[in-house]
Amino acid sequence: MPESVEVLISVVGVPLTGIPTSSVITAVQQQDYSASVWLRRRDKLEHSQQKCIVIFALVCCFAVLVALIFSAVDIWGEDEDGITEENCSKDCRVVLVENIPEDISFLNNSTSHLPLSIGLYNLLNQAIRVVEIVSPQWLLNSSDNESTNSTELTKLNAEVHYINMAALTKGNLHSSFWVVDRKHFYIGSASMDWRSLATRKELGVLVYNCSCLALDLHKVFSLYWGLQYKDFIPSFWSKRLFAVSNRDTPLNLTINGTKALAYVSSSPDVFIPKHRSSDLEAIARVIQEANHFIYISITDYLPLIGRNTSRYWSRIDSLIREALILRNVRVRLLISCSEKTHPLTFNFIWSLRSLCMEQANCSLEAKFFNPRVLQFSSIYKLPKTAMSFVFLTVVYFLIGNLDWEGDEFTFNAGAGLVISKLEDIDDRNFTVVEQLQAAFERDWFSHYTIPLQANKFLVCNKHQIKPMVLLKATACEEAGGTLAYVATVATSGIQNSPHTGYHTP
Known part of the structure; x- marks a missing residue:
């Protein structure tokens, strides 16, 4: 058998001639190992970047949440007069x-x-x-x-x-x-x-x-x-x-x-x-x-x-x-x-x-x-x-x-x-x-x-006697701008008890 065989092979686009086969295989294995190491490092780097992005997003969300909590009510700053619960007057x-x-x-x-x-x-x-x-x-x-x-x-x-x-x-x-x-x-x-x-x-x-x-x-x-x-x-x-x-x-x-x-x-x-x-x-x-x-x-x-x-x-x-x-x-x-x-x-x-x-x-x-x-x-x-x-x-x-x-x-x-x-x-x-x-x-x-008296009911609200009372109110402006109401009340079947505010049948 011949001691060595020459082959024509291209590794990464570089033509190799006159190199023993074992050397070429070793070189290819080393290239493959280097590529796999580089790929693993790149994966780790991408994973680390993703983790950093997630952590940064979480930190930002937390900061926004804290800001929202403390901005929920607009509170004044420190009291200028320095009054606190400890030194206030009693x-x-x-x-x-x-x-x-x-x-x-x-x-x-x-x-x-x-x-x-x-x-x-x-x-x-x-x-x-x-x-x-x-x-x-x-x-x-x-x-x-x-x-x-x-x-x-x-x-x-x-x-x-x-x-x-x-x-x-x-x-x-x-x-x-x-x-x-x-x-x-x-x-x-x-x-x-x-x-x-x-x-x-x-x-x-x-x-x-x-x-x-x-x-x-x-x-x-x-x-x-x-x-x-x-x-x-x-x-x-x-x-x-x-x-x-x-x-x-x-x-x-x-x-x-x-x-x-x-x-x-x-x-x-x-x-x-x-x-x-x-x-x-x-x-x-x-x-x-x-x-x-x-x-x-x-x-x-x-x-x-x-x-x-x-x-x-x-x-x-x-x-x-x-x-x-x-x-x-x-x-x-x-x-x-x-x-x-x-x-x-x-x-x-x-x-x-x-x-x-x-x-x-x-x-x-x-x-x-x-x-x-x-x-x-x-x-x-x-x-x-x-x-x-x-x-x-x-x-x-x-x-x-x-x-x-x-x-x-x-x-x-x-x-x-x-x-x-x-x-x-x-x-x-x-x-x-x-x-x-x-x-x-x-x-x-x-x-x-x-x-409050038995067998009598107070009339505080005119709507309580609405079917029996006709009310006509006119707004009049007095001197000074105050409003008063002039009321004309027609009653039917009701008698007013003087000075009591009660109505009896």
């Missing part, structure tokens, strides 16, 4: 304020308090840096509309935000409060409407030098402030909106020289960040801890959800029933009687009254407040307050912005203030509750109230 002064229209007169020796307009003016005089106001309306001039008023505010370098409550909760904004320099505040039933300062009966409290509570109320303001232009409710709230106090951990304060506990509540549930108590939770705590009596003054009492397609809403109604039957707590309900009063209100009050029939130590009294019983003039608005006084253990008062209807707490935005006396404090020293009790009893015993 020695507070509380002043009761109210607006009583000129056509409502009480006895000369009856209780009176600082006029609302003067109180708000005094509060503005305390302002140094910033005034934060939440109001359902802004109409301080009867001849203008809300857009005109907001335009004037903008010209004065005020920042104005609007909340689209219809898109957020299908409800309305009912909260009404001021926060001044995160140190003083007002909360009550009055909105920034000229009627609240003139023709409506309103009640509220001014709180001075109480930055702990003011900071907590400021957090509610900040939540509203960040919801402008939004048509969705954030899934997460910023930590800056977490409550300072709640019903389980209230603030320990000194109010008018007396040791007390206090916290801020709000509604609805979808507007409540961490640690905040809802208005319903606050009301439940006040009623459940009452063991002597409860005084309640409200605009509407209707334990229903939905006025058209209604279903029973028992959250508050059942608590009152438990207090009456199980603990023998004496209850007084003072309810506004106006054209907006739902006819079923009287049915539910009679249902509560029936619980105490032939029951010892069970007492529920109900009266309806209407200073314009036989008139169709400006709409009367009773203060939206709930006051509970409990002797022997704890004394509470709660003031809020919502009527006691299911829809109010489910859809509408409100804020409340709860203050209670410590158990070892003498009742006589807790002047705020004394003042509120005096205001309640003044209204309760006034000649403007109508008691």
